[in-house]
Every structure is written in structure tokens, then in C-alpha cells.
Amino acid sequence: MIIFKKIPDIKKYLSEQKAAGANTGFIPTMGALHAGHLSLIERATTDGMLTVCSIFLNPTQFNDKKDFEKYPVSTEDDIELLLKAGCNVLFLPSVDEIYPGGESTVKTYDFGYLDTILEGANRPGHFKGVGQVVARLLEIVQPQNLYLGQKDYQQCMVIRKLIGMMGEDVQVVICPTKREADGLAMSSRNRRLTEPQRAIAAVIYQCLVSIESKQYTSSFEMVRKQCEDLLAAKGFVPEYVALADAKDLKLLEEYSGETPMVALIAAKIGEIRLIDNILLG
Numbered sequence: 001m002i003i004f005k006k007i008p009d010i011k012k013y014l015s016e017q018k019a020a021g022a023n024t025g026f027i028p029t030m031g032a033l034h035a036g037h038l039s040l041i042e043r044a045t046t047d048g049m050l051t052v053c054s055i056f057l058n059p060t061q062f063n064d065k066k067d068f069e070k071y072p073v074s075t076e077d078d079i080e081l082l083l084k085a086g087c088n089v090l091f092l093p094s095v096d097e098i099y100p101g102g103e104s105t106v107k108t109y110d111f112g113y114l115d116t117i118l119e120g121a122n123r124p125g126h127f128k129g130v131g132q133v134v135a136r137l138l139e140i141v142q143p144q145n146l147y148l149g150q151k152d153y154q155q156c157m158v159i160r161k162l163i164g165m166m167g168e169d170v171q172v173v174i175c176p177t178k179r180e181a182d183g184l185a186m187s188s189r190n191r192r193l194t195e196p197q198r199a200i201a202a203v204i205y206q207c208l209v210s211i212e213s214k215q216y217t218s219s220f221e222m223v224r225k226q227c228e229d230l231l232a233a234k235g236f237v238p239e240y241v242a243l244a245d246a247k248d249l250k251l252l253e254e255y256s257g258e259t260p261m262v263a264l265i266a267a268k269i270g271e272i273r274l275i276d277n278i279l280l281g
């Protein structure tokens with residue numbers, strides 16, 4: 001694995017590889033890597049890509065300063081994991097490398113409706129920051145394929161829209177959410193859970209499964225209430241328990257037989273905010 005910290009160096013290397021016929025598969029991350037991240041590398045490898053992973057803890061997408069300050073950093077371990085996973089290239093830029101003129105000088109994009117609901121509504125400025133950094137990284141790496149996790153469903157839709165607005169020709173590959181044995185979606189933030197918090201954190205996934213399994217027998221309004229009560233009983237503060245059209249995230253008040261749906265939950269335990277979702281089959 002070759003590690004690059006400077007933009008001209010990685011650009012030069014990738015353009016040589018492209019000239020030699022390589023297809024680049026890009027996996028952007030913020031580090032504190034886990035098996036969910038590695039599954040994206042594995043998928044890109046299976047697809048025959050030259051795998052390029054980035055680790056960049058992007059300050060502009062954190063609306064909560066404390067969340068940024070406490071975000072786990074484990075770069076040495078991350079490098080070990082990437083080596084074992086057979087990743088070809090790691091891009092490890094500094095904040096100055098990504099935002100040389102300061103954060104406010106980087107172009108931003110307007111995601112319209114997508115930025116007004118769920119994560120957009122609860123984390124003002126978050127998707128603006130995601131758009132800034134992903135646009136910047138895409139310009140640098142210029143991949144054929146971009147690998148994203150379904151875990152961040154709304155982010156996948158935002159990035160798809162971004163690629164459209166940028167007029168880039170990048171194929172987005174969305175990979176399934178990797179879970180712990182009890183169903184908890186893997187997340188870098190899980191490292192911050194205390195033992196008692198970790199022991200009950202799978203309740204989010206249990207709620208999602210109940211939303212799915214009750215779709216033909218209950219009203220969503222009732223199931224949402226049951227989920228909110230269960231989350232609260234376990235010590236979570238639910239931010240949203242939502243049902244939406246899977247293709248455009250239009251929020252649904254009731255189950256719909258006509259359209260593929262996605263159920264999404266965000267909830268906080270202590271300072272830690274977790275999100276998860278499930279496609280209703």
C-alpha cells in the first residue's frame with residue numbers, strides 16, 4: 001500500500017495508473033476503521049478496482065463541536081487494517097491540504113429537499129460539509145467507482161445528487177450495512193459507548209426490524225410510538241423514527257404498498273448519537 005499526504009503526489013500516481021489501464025475504486029472515510037469500512041474495500045477489490053481509501057476527519061461536516069473533538073482517531077491501527085485488507089493506496093491529507101485557503105473558500109452545494117429532513121434537519125450544515133469534502137476528494141482522486149455504505153442512507157443520496165451537480169461520471173456502489181452479532185450497525189462512534197450503553201445499543205436495530213415485520217399488521221403511527229417508547233425506556237433519546245420512500249426519501253406517514261420503503265432511526269445515548277436504517281423488503 002502506498003500512502004500519500006500531498007495532492008500533487010497522489011494525482012500523479014493515479015494518472016499514471018489510469019494511463020496503464022487501471023480502474024480506480026474510491027472509499028472515502030474519516031478513519032477509526034472497522035469491518036464496515038473494510039467491506040467497502042473488499043467489494044472494490046472484488047470489482048477489480050485499484051483501491052484508493054482516504055482517511056480525513058473533515059471538520060466542516062461536524063455541526064457538534066464536541067462530537068468532532070471526541071471522534072476516535074486511530075491512524076496507526078487503521079493503516080494495519082488497510083494493509084491486511086489489501087488496500088492499494090491510502091490518501092491521508094492534512095486539513096490545510098484539503099482546505100488551503102480556509103474552509104470557507106471551498107465551493108458548497110445546495111441539496112434542496114434532502115438537506116431539510118432527517119439528518120439534514122437534525123444536523124444543520126452537516127451535508128454542506130459532506131458535499132464540500134466529497135467534491136474536493138472526487139476532484140483529486142477522479143475514480144471510476146465510489147463505494148459508500150447503506151448505513152448512511154441519506155448521505156448516499158446526497159452524494160449521488162452531488163455527483164450529478166458536478167457533472168462527474170462516477171458510478172456509485174452502495175454496500176450493505178455491516179452489523180455486530182447483536183445487530184448493532186458498526187460505527188466508529190460505537191467505540192465511545194460505555195459497556196452498559198453498548199449492551200443495549202442493539203435496540204435501534206430491533207426497532208428497525210419491528211418496523212419491517214409489522215408493516216402488514218399495524219399502522220406505522222403505532223409502531224413509531226412503540227419504538228420511541230422502547231428507545232426511551234432503554235435510555236435513548238430518539239431524534240427521529242421515520243419511514244420514507246426509498247428512492248427519494250419523501251417522508252411517509254403510513255406504510256405504502258406501492259413503493260419501496262426505508263425505515264430510519266437516529267437516537268442519542270448520553271453524548272453519542274447513532275443512526276441506522278433498514279430497507280423494507
Ligand code: PAJ
Binds near residue numbers: 035151
Ligand atoms: P465514515 O463514517 O468514516 O464512513 C465511511 C464510509 O463507510 C461511508 O460510506 C459509510 O456509509 C461507510 N460505513 C460506515 N459504517 C458502515 C457499516 N457498518 N457498514 C457498511 N458501511 C459502513 O461517512 C463518512 O465517513 C464521511 O461522511 C465521508 C463520506 C468520508 C465524508 O467525510
